[in-house]
Amino acid sequence: MAGSIKISSPSHFTELLAGSKLVIAQFYSENSVPSQQVADVFEQMSGAFSRPKLVAFVKIDTEQQKDVAQAYRVTSVPTFIIFRNGKLADRVQGSDPQKLQSVLNKLSEEVENISKGKSGEASGSGSGSGSASTGPNWKGAALPRGYTDVTDQIEVRHCELLNVDPDVGSVRVLFDTAKPSALSGGKSTAAKDWVESDTDEQLLLFMPFQSALKLHTLQITSIPPSGDDDEDDEDEDDVPLRPRTIKLFTNKPHNLGFDEAEDLSATQEIEISEDDWNADGTANIPLRFVKFQNITSLVLFVVDGDGDGEKTRLDRLRLIGEAGEKREMGKLEKIGDEPGE
Template identity: 50%
Template structure:
């Protein structure tokens, strides 16, 4: 058995690997499965040649011993190979298919080799401005972007979806945009009201907020005071937000902002954000005397929390290995 393969012993260990390794390849197998045994030597060869610490990690999950993990990822066939990038599933291969597995893994290995290991870049091309907390991942793709509702946004800046752009902010890349601006700014004063619905119930651990005040323009500032409201059915008016209790209030300090990425990590009281279908972020004021608050990116960090009932397991593939 290849010493490069990590044999998963718990759901916590698996979550930790998903957050600490850029790419994770997982073999869901069973001891009784003939096709699983047949493809195991090939999987070991891939692990031996392509494992890269912190970049590519090969794991195995015994479905009989870890039914909680099996259920979480809706594994119904043996073997199933899953590929994760930055904690998110990108590919699933059902059955003992060496050709498909080889193509998927080697494509990712090539991608990882050519990519920087810097925290502000990811192998999928999805930019992230701060390190991820242990055991959690970027779940911004769970945002229901069709039903976003932002108040007091300057129409000459980007639209609501701009802050969920997966690309590196133009303020860092210094690229000359030929289309819409990839950030938002407040309009009549420094306040913003952001209604962010999700496609499912999430466990939200923290937020990453990126802001690059325009150099030489004292009127553009970063957010300072934030009030968060969970599970609202629609955007709040500014008067309404002042009249109801917030789920949490945060005041950002200068020291919270990373100089390189322009990003502040906003830690939440996790116990209050365990079953979240939407967030309202009320930017109460900006950090300074400027009249316009700018936000370039928002990242949602946590767990999707979605689980499906586990069906009957079956084995798929060439039975000759039995």
């Protein structure tokens, strides 16, 4: 099998991203001892799993290809970035050969599926960056024309959700690509795949991203129990509500406190009306695009619920827009073309 490919220009890398379903990129430096420590492992795996036009292992010298490194925010070497269908899917930093071996081994099944013409969607790379779990790619609402679902750019393991009921789901379920169990008809015995607030109706969710994003739309799915559900004989205060007022804050380095979120001026404050929810319990919320152009993190503050109860519920969240690295690589192609003009 073919080995790794050394990237010679920004346009070279762009062509490889467009021409392969799965790209594993090693950002390295010839003078870096940590880069040398994992070089053999990377070459062994590239020799075993490279597939022309399907799976590519590439090496990017950060000294020679500074524009590419800058576009993907590579600040230390070695850094390994995994791309699926041209989109950044995962990132591994550091020179631990065992960690890299583990990540690449878990990719091997995906590689084999791609080679056999299967869907090749892996359950996760195992690096722990926490991209949303895969499954049937359920959508609560149609995507705006010209934009894509960029939820997979969320660093799930670094997300933080405050005031969440510990007896319901964890923050990870919000980004699950599977259809919410509440829409499956009938009551499920599976783990609860939604989140609810705990002591009052407020929630604070911090979401950092793997790369800078342009955000166009926020899709929130909330499916409170219907009036026919009398499970646990819940009183009105315990029945969760849909969110009504939310505040969004951008580019915060960490989560806010509730008092801080109450007092701060939001990037955008949104009132969700009853008419905004579709039949699948999803509100399609357009964002003020000019204010969401270069976003590295998002804080979502659920201020109150749509009613008199003391709990709010979220089943799914989707971020719709453009991944920042795609925009940057478009600029890099022009840079790469300049010498030949």
